[in-house]
Amino acid sequence: MKLVSRFEAASRSTAELHGLLAEAFNAFAAAPRGSHERRDALQSMRNIEEELACRGPSI
Incomplete structure (x- = not known):
């Protein structure tokens, strides 16, 4: 995953x-x-979760 x-x-x-x-x-x-793919996936999860947190709860 990119x-x-x-x-x-x-x-x-x-x-x-x-x-x-x-x-x-x-x-x-x-x-x-320890792979590059694993680090990218982890950073992607962090970036996505931060963006979702900024948006607040949706109804």
Whole structure:
């Protein structure tokens, strides 16, 4: 999985971000420990979660 930057996360809808978060989680779980792919997936999850937190709860 490619890294999802904060800028890219900000340009996505909330529904898209939830889908990307699931993708990043699965990529993190499947990647070998210490690999570049695992670090990118973890940073992507952080970026996506930060963007979702900035948006607040949705009704």
